[in-house]
Amino acid sequence: MKFKKVLALAMVATMAVGALAGCGGNKDDKKESDAGKVYYLNFKPEADDAWQALAKEYTKETGVEVTVVTAASNKYEETLMVEMGKSDAPTLFHVNGPVGLNNWKDYCMDLSDTDIYKNLTSDDYALIDNGEVKGIAMAIETYGIITNTKLLAQAGYSVDDIKGFEDLKRVAEDITARSDELGFAAFTSAGMDDSSNWRFKTHLANLPIYFEYQAENETSTDAIKGTYLENYKNIFDLYINNSTCKPTELSGKTGDDSESEFIDGKAVFFQNGSWEYNNVIGDGKLAAEDVTMIPIYIGVGDEANQGLCTGTENYWCVNGTADEKDIQATLDFINWCVSSDEGTTAMANDMGFVIPFKDAKETENVFVKKDAEMLAAGKTTIPWSFTTIPSETWKNDLGSALNAYAGGTGTWEDVEKAFVDGWATEYKAANQK
Amino acid sequence: MEKAVRKYWPIFLLPTAAAFSVGFLYPFIQGLYLSFCSFITIDRATFNGLENYKYVLTDTSFLHSFWFTALFTVIVTVLINVGAFALALALTSKIKASNMFRTIFFMPNLIGGIVLGYIWQILLNGALSILEKPLLALDETYGFIGLLILMCWQQIGYMMIIYIAGLQSIPDDYIEAAKIDGATEGQILWKIKIPNVMPSITICMFLSLTNGFKLFDQNLALTGGEPAHASEMLALNIYNTFYGRSGPQWKGYGQAKAVLFCIMVIAISMLQLKATKSKEVQQ
Incomplete structure (x- = not known):
């Protein structure tokens, strides 16, 4: 009888451990930094490696945490919908143009007063909706x-x-x-x-x-x-x-x-x-x-x-519903990407993008050169x-x-x-x- | 032991119940609520009453998908079960290497639906282009037949295993006694074997019926709903409604279709279970 009781308790204990295991961990990740953090939901799978490297570089230089997550090919809209519903939503994401913006209008902040907008070579590369700059092209093709x-x-x-x-x-x-x-x-x-x-x-x-x-x-x-x-x-x-x-x-x-x-x-x-x-x-x-x-x-x-x-189908939008600090961190990050030496080099060479910003580096892409x-x-x-x-x-x-x-x-x-x-x-x- | 179980049952039950609630009940109820809303992300939904359902009931593409799916399900259920049962009968009789055949017939079931869809697309398109017929994505009928072939090929082996298990569980004395009484092979099949494998028939019918109705991967990969949504089945229609257009109302429409779809699948499988269960016999 006693043995059976012990056995039953042991089984209960095993199950409880299994059930509760999922709740543990993660405690260390929660330390809030004053600098805010960036969560970028990347659109281009082919540029994933380059973005991860660039994010690391930025964290090393400034101490700001940058997370880059890449959606699977052709699954961006689905992934974005799911991620946006979470409490730690992406602070930086893509829309593909005026029609894509229709879905995400309420989430996109006005970027007209930001440094990155001032760095843009032409208004043709901004996504403007009712006088507000809702998106900025990060690459032209x-x-x-x-x-x-x-x-x-x-x-x-x-x-x-x-x-x-x-x-x-x-x-x-x-x-x-x-x-x-x-x-x-x-x-x-x-x-x-x-x-x-x-x-x-x-x-x-x-x-x-x-x-x-x-x-x-x-x-x-x-x-x-x-x-x-x-x-x-x-x-x-x-x-x-x-x-x-x-x-x-x-x-x-x-x-x-x-x-x-x-x-x-x-x-x-x-x-x-x-x-x-x-x-x-x-x-x-x-x-x-x-x-x-x-x-x-x-x-x-x-x-x-x-x-x-x-033209472009790649507009960067900043999530206006995110935390103030995170928004600032995101704006600093994207501006760094398109103006610093490391950022522009990575975008031109590692990702092969032509970026419509003043400090852009030249790429080797013959088609772009032809254009x-x-x-x-x-x-x-x-x-x-x-x-x-x-x-x-x-x-x-x-x-x-x-x-x-x-x-x-x-x-x-x-x-x-x-x-x-x-x-x-x-x-x-x-x-x- | 029994006493311990009686005393500690909540501790045994709760983890599973909690997982079931978190993983199934909660999303299901939220999904039901969302079908009355327009939304982009689920935390910011606006309630709009019966609007979504009103739209769905007037959507002709949904109706077309429903009939296409219903026809497909009926035919595929019959083909799969007849085919699987025939194979099971053949492979339980004493033929050489029957174990090897069972393995071979079961194998297609191990390949995922998307992969199978693309493999069969290449195969069937190759055959159609030799025959100088329009390819799969150009003709509704060929698309339909293609889906049937694909599903039969994938599912027959699996159902066959269930039927084999059913046939093997029939006590040999039944068949022996029948033979002594002078029953023919046909009589043994209809009067003894089929009534005794009714539980397997219930399961196989249930699986093939719901699989056919819920088909998505194979439909997406084989025909993609072409030509012009003609071979689009219900699940794919819901998916296309959800992601085909931008704007919060379309997510609501898609959600409402999904709820209706769920109700249909439940209703059909309940009816089928009831119908076949009543024919089961006690051994």
Whole structure:
């Protein structure tokens, strides 16, 4: 009897220890420092290591604790929602533009009196809502058609031959006609898989949206007209009919397929952006001198002076609901990142960003250099108007329609419907109260 | 021992009860409350009454997903259970290497849904492109069939193990006695084996029914809801509502759909349990 009692008590004790173990520990972390602390929820997984190192460097220099947490790829919004609900919420986070800001407006403090805003080179890189600076771009990026100049030369052309949509079409169709003899295609596969279709439903769609805004003299709209959809069709047709595979196979092609086709020299043109620099250039890949970027011509406007598409989807926002001390610590930290020698060097070299601040360091990225070169030559940069797209659903529906069109199961009218009607419905859906 | 248990039962029960409350009850009740709110983060929700439910009941995409899911669940439940039972019958008869076959059939179940989805996407797209048919993401019917194939391939092995256990627990004397009485193979199957494995049928039906209804990973990876939301099942529809648009009202709509979804799953599985339980026999 006694033994059984002891046994029962022993079991109870074991369970209790197990249950209570979770409550222990952590006591030491709670010491509040007077300097405040920074909690940065990072958006770019590829820059995680560099941020961790930079945060350590900053802590060593100033003693301020900086925590950097990186959300998994494509899971930023989910992670941010969860983290913001906690008592130790992020003090520094990202939004992707005016539409993303819609979710987080109440949390973003006005940054107009801060040092980092004063360091910004242009107001174009601030996210301004009702006169308040809610976000500041921390990196700017460029996209266009990445071109393999070596292959282009083999086909008998150079980038100087391409000055507009008509030239691009002529060159691409000529390469397709001789593809058996040349051994490569004009375009990499325009993959319509989720990992790749943003290049068309978002980045390529930027052009008809931008030109319509230009023509209508507006910067955003509640109902798009689709004036330049015919041009959108022309460029998309050019992509899908002159690529490495049949249009019907595109729905299964991924971003990786497209990238490796370009690296392996199976195609001359690859629509993508400056962030691809480390992926396409390097040992065992392509040489920097063989690769350049040309504007995406769709046959609208002054094509001779058209530049690359440059803008940002990376705005830093400071959590206004955080503790006063933590806000100050965060502002000091981000300003240090973009103005100190260590900070700017890390951002330019380790992360490969071009930052829109006065003390920015130059990077080696050929695509970014090309953009600067074109700007100096007086070409007009095309901004990222796609940040005004009313919702993720609009992009997905357009992607589906493009996919069905390429695969032959849908018509171009469906694409137009997704583009024009979808915009109106989605705008209403996103702005209803 | 028994006395000790009677005396100390709260200490045994409390840790589990506490974990259950923290991990399940509390989030469930909060989720229920949030379905009446619009919110971005859960600590700052604004109550808006029945607005969310009103919207959800008029949302045609939700209705489409419901019918798509219901049809899928019915077909997949039948296919999986018939397939698994047939395999179990084959592998309990005396054939060579039946243990090896059991292992092989069980294996697909060890691979995660997302991975399986992508593997089958490549396989099926390869087959469809040879046949010159539209690929999975372009055609609702092929997407539907693709999902069926994938789910059967993944689940049959698992259910088979449960059926094998059920078949093996039938006492040999029953079957022997029936044979002596001159029962045919068919009669043995229908009159003895099936009534005696009813408990296994209950479990397998329950698992395949709820798995089919709650399917998410495989749907996301195989078709992603393409074309134009046509192959979007309920769970994916909820996910897309929640994250597809910005603004606090959409989180509320998604939450309301999730609550309705939960009620549906509970109701359907209760009905099924009741129906099959009543057919179970005592050995």
